[in-house]
Amino acid sequence: MPEPVSKHTASAKTPAPGRPAPPPARSPQGRADLSATEASAHIKEVVKASAAEQQWEAQEELAPLIVSAEDAPMVQLVNAMLMEALQRRSSDIHIEPYPDKLRIRFRVDGSLITAHDLPPGLMSGLVSRLKVMASMDIAERRVPQDGRIKLGVPGKGAIDFRVSVLPTIFGEKVVMRVLGTGQLRNSVDELGFDASSYQEVKEALRNSFGMILVTGPTGSGKTTTLYTMLKELSEPDVNIVTAEDPVEYNLPGITQVSVKPQIDFTFDVALRSFLRQDPDIILVGEMRDYETAAIAVKAALTGHLVLSTVHTNNAPATVVRLVDMGIEPYLVASAVKLVIAQRLIRRICTQCKEEAPVSAEEQEHLHESTLAAIQKTFHGKGCEHCSQTGYRGRAPVYEVMPVKNKELKRVITEGGTEVMVSQVARREGLVTLKMEAMRLVNEGVTSLPEAMQIIVSD
Ligand SMILES: [Zn+2]
Numbered sequence: 001m002p003e004p005v006s007k008h009t010a011s012a013k014t015p016a017p018g019r020p021a022p023p024p025a026r027s028p029q030g031r032a033d034l035s036a037t038e039a040s041a042h043i044k045e046v047v048k049a050s051a052a053e054q055q056w057e058a059q060e061e062l063a064p065l066i067v068s069a070e071d072a073p074m075v076q077l078v079n080a081m082l083m084e085a086l087q088r089r090s091s092d093i094h095i096e097p098y099p100d101k102l103r104i105r106f107r108v109d110g111s112l113i114t115a116h117d118l119p120p121g122l123m124s125g126l127v128s129r130l131k132v133m134a135s136m137d138i139a140e141r142r143v144p145q146d147g148r149i150k151l152g153v154p155g156k157g158a159i160d161f162r163v164s165v166l167p168t169i170f171g172e173k174v175v176m177r178v179l180g181t182g183q184l185r186n187s188v189d190e191l192g193f194d195a196s197s198y199q200e201v202k203e204a205l206r207n208s209f210g211m212i213l214v215t216g217p218t219g220s221g222k223t224t225t226l227y228t229m230l231k232e233l234s235e236p237d238v239n240i241v242t243a244e245d246p247v248e249y250n251l252p253g254i255t256q257v258s259v260k261p262q263i264d265f266t267f268d269v270a271l272r273s274f275l276r277q278d279p280d281i282i283l284v285g286e287m288r289d290y291e292t293a294a295i296a297v298k299a300a301l302t303g304h305l306v307l308s309t310v311h312t313n314n315a316p317a318t319v320v321r322l323v324d325m326g327i328e329p330y331l332v333a334s335a336v337k338l339v340i341a342q343r344l345i346r347r348i349c350t351q352c353k354e355e356a357p358v359s360a361e362e363q364e365h366l367h368e369s370t371l372a373a374i375q376k377t378f379h380g381k382g383c384e385h386c387s388q389t390g391y392r393g394r395a396p397v398y399e400v401m402p403v404k405n406k407e408l409k410r411v412i413t414e415g416g417t418e419v420m421v422s423q424v425a426r427r428e429g430l431v432t433l434k435m436e437a438m439r440l441v442n443e444g445v446t447s448l449p450e451a452m453q454i455i456v457s458d
Pocket of ligand 1: 351382387
């Protein structure tokens with residue numbers, strides 16, 4: 001029997017009879033038999049060698065947000081405006097052209113406040129400066145443009161501004177959304193749930209599969225709730241991926257993707273790709289079409305925890321919306337574990353809070369049973385601390401609906417209407433947004449006029 005011939009392994013031993021020849025230990029291409037420890041050590045060596053040889057690409061240098069008298073006046077104006085907006089806890093900055101003025105307004109705690117009325121002559125310079133910062137085409141003034149500005153802010157880190165320019169009849173209007181400055185909490189217990197809702201949320205987060213949905217209008221704090229949940233779920237042994245439009249906060253240890261509908265990189269496309277990347281937990285920014293909802297439900301039923309939002313008014317309407325989108329009712333009933341509906345309402349300024357009786361007009365708008373539930377009402381009369389608004393900061397209002405009891409699952413499976421689902425959920429103890437808003441009024445956290453929107457709409 002001839003010896004096995006190998007050019008590369010001159011010293012290779014003859015394999016024992018009946019056993020296949022081991023792979024060659026060395027070849028010009030390298031070794032194929034590294035142990036895990038050797039492979040791991042080799043990685044460290046390679047990294048060490050490359051670090052010595054190459055200059056690692058420097059981290060993206062962030063332009064700092066500073067106001068310096070040495071800069072051109074327009075640069076100073078823009079930087080001071082951004083700084084003022086951030087200091088006033090603004091979520092949006094509006095720069096609006098009118099024939100006689102250039103109005104600058106900030107959205108603070110959900111309400112727009114006029115900050116400055118500037119001479120209209122400043123408009124083109126100011127808009128041009130912002131376009132330069134947002135890498136837009138300065139010369140283009142006839143069509144809308146979108147861009148982004150990223151600045152380093154001392155004490156706050158990197159702040160992103162999403163900039164949108166819209167040509168109006170009086171000139172270009174700029175709206176800048178401040179991203180990543182919302183109140184990101186460290187854990188779910190800081191989100192302000194009452195004790196029993198908190199237990200339901202924690203229980204839902206312990207699921208290894210299923211769907212947790214958050215609903216509410218834009219600016220109701222959904223992102224804060226979802227991101228705080230992700231933060232709590234984030235562990236080194238868990239693979240979390242998100243598809244967002246756009247990414248609002250950078251979360252360490254989480255793979256975040258900004259979808260780009262303009263190039264057909266939509267939520268459902270992102271989701272399909274995610275499923276090939278071995279995720280444990282998936283966040284889908286929003287479910288608004290059948291394709292996205294269908295693949296999200298499928299993911300939730302095949303071993304993934306899926307977090308997402310749906311645009312509805314309350315928790316019972318959310319499960320019904322999924323059915324309306326075309327998802328089979330029984331799939332909705334088994335996939336959805338928890339629905340949170342939420343709003344943000346302004347808190348009465350604690351510095352100028354005083355008791356305020358229910359006005360005649362308010363009495364007219366309120367149902368008798370609601371009036372009967374009111375004990376004492378308060379308002380803020382306005383002071384320095386709250387810029388004379390009577391409010392400072394906002395409080396969340398939650399409606400938490402676990403989908404776990406037989407009766408609720410049954411009514412969903414049978415394709416029940418919003419009213420039917422709501423009736424069952426209430427029988428099971430659902431505390432509605434309206435009930436929560438009333439509680440905050442009675443506790444003096446918010447005023448009756450502020451809570452009216454929630455109370456009356458229900
Ligand atoms: Zn005040």
